[in-house]
Amino acid sequence: MTDITPSKTPPRGHGPLARREARLAWGLLLPTILSVSLVVVLPLLSIFWISFKPIGLADLRPPVPVAREDLRDAGEASQHVRYRLQNRSQDKPITDVVLTDTLPEGVTAGTLPEQCALDGAALTCIIGTLDPKARLTLELPVTFAAGFDAEALEDAIEDETEALATGKADNILTNAEFTFENFARIFDDDEFLAVLWATVFYTVVGTVGALVVGLFAALLLNKEFKGQGLLRGLYLFPYVAPVIAVSFTWVILLDPFSGSVNALLVQMGLADAPINFFGERPLALIMVTVFEIWRYFPLSFLFILARMQSIDTDMYEAADMDGASPFQQFWYLSVPQLLGILSVLFLLRFIWTFNKFDDIFLLTGGNAGTRTLTVNVYEQAFAVSNIGAGAAVAVVVFCVLLVFSIFFLKYVSREEGL
Amino acid sequence: MSFLRHGYVTGPLIGALWMVITGFTVAVVLSFSTGEPFRPVFWACLVWGALMWVPASRRAGPIGALIGGLVLLAATLLGVGPVVVGAEVSGLTAAITGLALALATMVPLRHMLTELPLGAATRHAFEHAVIRFLTGAGYVIFTALVAIPFYVMVMTSLKNQQQLVQNPLDFSIDLTRGWDLLSSYVELFADFGFGGYLWTSFYVSVLTVLITLLFSVPGAYAxxxxxxxxxxxxxxxxxxxxMVPMIVLALPIYIAFSMTGLRNTITGIVLIYPVTTIPVALYMLQGYFRGLPAEVEEAGLMDGLTRLRVIWKITLPLSLPALASVSLYVFMIAWNEFLLAFMLLDDPSKFTLTRGVAMLNSSEIPRQHLMAGAVIATVPIMALFLGLEKFMTKGLTAGAVKG
Structure with missing residues (x-):
């Protein structure tokens, strides 16, 4: 008989049930993890990789040999097919170049060039290395069999059976060439400080502005009246509408030549001449920030209103009885209650404003001192066609963001109990 | 501060500021709706507004307010009021201006000043007056700032080139043009293939919603x-x-899509959109699932259902409202998405709506076409939003950590 003594401590480790539950959980999460890592984590890693690469937009495709063929001296004794090969790259050699072609029926090859071999109708020429900018010509004497139309054969040689050339070239994306030039370039850039300043201004003023305006809007709508729902819906419009629609409307509205706002300002005598809102420093930066506030105040307004409506009204009644004035009630009762949501909103909006790209890109294209870090990513990669520098800016953006996020997680996870 | 708390200081101050707001509002509204020149005079607004405190105050009563309004009307007609009407404006329009100005000033002003005595005011009376003023000003300013861009968007799309050049302030609708009003829209659908873009955007968004739910529901549950x-x-x-910005990811995605031939295909777009929305949807849904009572699910488990059957039979039916909110929110993100569509699509036959509108932004294409495109992109999402506002606002508050 075994002596069963009950354990003094609860069982430790994972039982089979717990393991089964964990397995199920990972199974349910697997599709998400796979897809997200494929599209988020992998690109993030690759952007770090690319940022150390000297790569431009044109380097995305590795160089390939180009082959052309034509029939020379047709009908004469020296009749031959001429193959011309070319490496169009300015600086990269192509190795293991092979030319293949099929001779149409009725065409007989004469003496083959030394690199070539003929297997039935299939011609294979092993060429080896083509240096940068190199050209190579091969001549293959041919005779036409009797009973075939020479014209048709010429067409068949030149058009129907294409000569194909393949080769290997060093791909800049995968080789072991690294450089710090991208980072040096973006940090040395005269504009870098201006970019940083635009980013900081846009992010801080945009975030605080949207919060303050949102708080004001929430105070306006935090009472029951006819049409309250309608007005609330209307105030959400800027956020719900596609950015492309509203930003183009702003551009047209504020256009210096034919915009209504300028016409209005001139007519009212508030401005002597039309103002180029999105084209002048520092007005352009102010205007894109105003746009940001206009477009995102609905979000903070929605959050703050939801929080306000959940505050107990008893407290205000008690304060009323004690003789607190409306401003005192707002300052000593509402604000402390709203502080939590305001700080969460601030952090979130701060990060998202920092990330913002579309709005500025559509309004000014990053001109007139409105180039923020995110717009700079696009500018470097596509406008200047330097993918490496673009990636380097993206890495900077990501690192700044990581710092924010750590701060955010420390703070918000306490607020939201995550 | 305390000297402010006297009716004879607060009253004129509020009156003056309110008159500035009404003066400018009336001028802008009338300019935009008639296209004729109206000019608010800042100093005249201040002076008239301060004076209007007397007839609008509590003592004067409704008769006093009426007299004040009539004085404003007369001043406007004589050309010495807060808003100066251009010489070419007809007498009727000038009268309407005066009337609008009188009404917009006196009625709210009376309401703002009801509690305010003529002399020393209590803190309560003072603050109530200030709050009423701020509330009124807030309604007018917010509504104007939000509504004007959308109003201009719609009206510009109904104009033709000649009208726009002639008077950029005239946003009245010339009904005599009949169906010709919609000529920009007709051209967009007939010549620019906007019908196709609308359809592409629609099915891309719907597919995005479906794929997102398919991935995020099990994940959120787990x-x-x-x-x-x-x-x-x-x-x-x-x-x-x-929190990772799209522009950072867009670069490697562009490179990868260029190399694999997915660039310029709808398949590529449908592959990439859900991945940008899955994390948001997962975050929103897990919050909701946590709020559901676990006991119901446990009862299901006890009765012999498997976990997957529990999700399908119990959790999902219970969370239909949350699913609706998440779907709407994801649909909105996909419908409004611009950056990826702009970078990945070059072929006009495969554009989504936002990409199509971006194409219209060129100097060769007239403005009214661009605005018509903007209206076409905005109307469906707005209709959806207004029709299902309850779900939409819920979705926005639950997931709108994303911007």
Whole structure:
């Protein structure tokens, strides 16, 4: 008989049930993890990789040999097919170049060039290395069999059976060439400080502005009246509408030549001449920030209103009885209650404003001192066609963001109990 | 500060500021609706507004307010009022201006000043007056700032080139043009293929919603209900992942799509959109799943259902409102998405709506076409929003950590 003594401590480790539950959980999460890592984590890693690469937009495709063929001296004794090969790259050699072609029926090859071999109708020429900018010509004497139309054969040689050339070239994306030039370039850039300043201004003023305006809007709508729902819906419009629609409307509205706002300002005598809102420093930066506030105040307004409506009204009644004035009630009762949501909103909006790209890109294209870090990513990669520098800016953006996020997680996870 | 708290200081101050607001509002509204010149005079607004305190105050009563309004009307007609009407404006329009100005000034002003005595005011009376003024000003300013861009968008799309050049302030509709009003829209659908873009945007958005739900519902359930090591880390990294800016990812995605031939295909877009929305949807749904009572699910488990059947039979039916909110929110993100569509699509036959509108932004294409395109992109999402506002606002508040 075994002596069963009950354990003094609860069982430790994972039982089979717990393991089964964990397995199920990972199974349910697997599709998400796979897809997200494929599209988020992998690109993030690759952007770090690319940022150390000297790569431009044109380097995305590795160089390939180009082959052309034509029939020379047709009908004469020296009749031959001429193959011309070319490496169009300015600086990269192509190795293991092979030319293949099929001779149409009725065409007989004469003496083959030394690199070539003929297997039935299939011609294979092993060429080896083509240096940068190199050209190579091969001549293959041919005779036409009797009973075939020479014209048709010429067409068949030149058009129907294409000569194909393949080769290997060093791909800049995968080789072991690294450089710090991208980072040096973006940090040395005269504009870098201006970019940083635009980013900081846009992010801080945009975030605080949207919060303050949102708080004001929430105070306006935090009472029951006819049409309250309608007005609330209307105030959400800027956020719900596609950015492309509203930003183009702003551009047209504020256009210096034919915009209504300028016409209005001139007519009212508030401005002597039309103002180029999105084209002048520092007005352009102010205007894109105003746009940001206009477009995102609905979000903070929605959050703050939801929080306000959940505050107990008893407290205000008690304060009323004690003789607190409306401003005192707002300052000593509402604000402390709203502080939590305001700080969460601030952090979130701060990060998202920092990330913002579309709005500025559509309004000014990053001109007139409105180039923020995110717009700079696009500018470097596509406008200047330097993918490496673009990636380097993206890495900077990501690192700044990581710092924010750590701060955010420390703070918000306490607020939201995550 | 305390000297402010006298009716004879607060009253004129509020009156003056309110008159500035009404003066400018009336001028802008009338300019935009008639296209004729109206000019608010800042100093005249201040002076007239301060004076209007007397007839609008509590003592004067409704008769006093009426007299004040009539004085404003007369001043406007004589050309010495807060808003100067251009010489070419007809007498009727000038009268309407005066009337609008009188009404917009006196009625709210009377309401603002009801509690305010002529002399020393209590803190309560003073603050109530100020709050009423701020509220009124807030309604007018917010409504104007939000409504004007949308109004201008719609009206510009109904104009033709000649009208726009002639008077950029005239946003009245010339009904005599009949169906010709919609000529920009007709041209967009007939010549620019906007019907196709509308359809592409629609099915891309719907597919995005479906794929997103398919991935995020099981994931959210696992994070909300099941216990496993790494749960906290996972739910935090979800938050982190959707903080990564799209522009950072767009570059490698562009390179990868260029190399694999997915660039310029709808398939590529449908592959990439859901991944940008899955983290948001997962985050929103797990919050909701946590709020559901676990007991119902446990009862289902006891009765012999498997976990997957529990999700299908119990959790999902219970969370239909949340699913609706999430779907709407994801649909909105996909419908409004611009950056990826702009970078990945070059072929006009495969454009989504936002990409199509971006194409219209060129100097060769007239403005009214661009605005008509903007209206076409905005109307469906607005209709959806207004029709299902309850779900939409819920979705926005639950997931709108994303911008």
């Amino acid at each position: 994070v909300a209900r099941l216990r496993f090591t790494g749960r906290t880390v996972f739910s935090r990294s979800i938050l982190l992942i959707y």
